[in-house]
Amino acid sequence: MDVLYFAWVREAVGKGSENVAPPADVTTVTELLDWLARDSVPHATAFADRTRLRAAIDQQFVPLDALLAGAREVAIFPPVTGG
Amino acid sequence: MIRVGVQSEPIDVAAALAAVEGDGAGAVATFTGLVRADDGVAVLELEHYPGMTEAALEAVAREATDRFALTAATIIHRVGAMRPGERIVLVATAAPHRSAALDACAYLIDRLKTDAPFWKRETRADAARWVEARGTDDAAAERWR
Numbered sequence: 250m251d252v253l254y255f256a257w258v259r260e261a262v263g264k265g266s267e268n269v270a271p272p273a274d275v276t277t278v279t280e281l282l283d284w285l286a287r288d289s290v291p292h293a294t295a296f297a298d299r300t301r302l303r304a305a306i307d308q309q310f311v312p313l314d315a316l317l318a319g320a321r322e323v324a325i326f327p328p329v330t331g332g
Numbered sequence: 333m334i335r336v337g338v339q340s341e342p343i344d345v346a347a348a349l350a351a352v353e354g355d356g357a358g359a360v361a362t363f364t365g366l367v368r369a370d371d372g373v374a375v376l377e378l379e380h381y382p383g384m385t386e387a388a389l390e391a392v393a394r395e396a397t398d399r400f401a402l403t404a405a406t407i408i409h410r411v412g413a414m415r416p417g418e419r420i421v422l423v424a425t426a427a428p429h430r431s432a433a434l435d436a437c438a439y440l441i442d443r444l445k446t447d448a449p450f451w452k453r454e455t456r457a458d459a460a461r462w463v464e465a466r467g468t469d470d471a472a473a474e475r476w477r
Binding site: 253255256257305308310324326329331332 | 384409446448449469
């Protein structure tokens, strides 16, 4: 799946997107964050405070405990501040 | 008629208004958001999520059109770097009568604060920081639910 990052999350991770293949036991957005953070200091730093993170699956806003369920594109970002 | 746009070019208000007038509208309401000049911001940058942004704007415009029986709705949002005084966003709504146009305009600006994937980054003298979301924006969007 493609994982996209925006705003300060993008800066903290150090890239705007990556293609990853998490194991089958990674079933939610939170578990995906845990898995990405396990071996990477930038990811761990970016994902340290989950209250500051929001997510979208296939371009729909979802809560962090949402199931990945065949997601093609997962985006991780701060709360939005447009308008 | 629904029209949404995400663009790096300046927003042309006259062109946007021309697009919502007609089709039986007796009233057109507009909201224009500008980069504030009064708190030391030199540059404001807007980042967005290409693809999702356009879909999100289209979705809130469609909801507003159904809810307020609009004849037309337009949302145009700038992205990229801009300076104080420049337009960030334009919302224009058209309806047979003024109350629907005015209410829909307020509805749209509240909803797009919380429902569209944009992020603001402010640069002052020498420091840049990402703008934190405000609880008051959530509350403003919530009152329409």
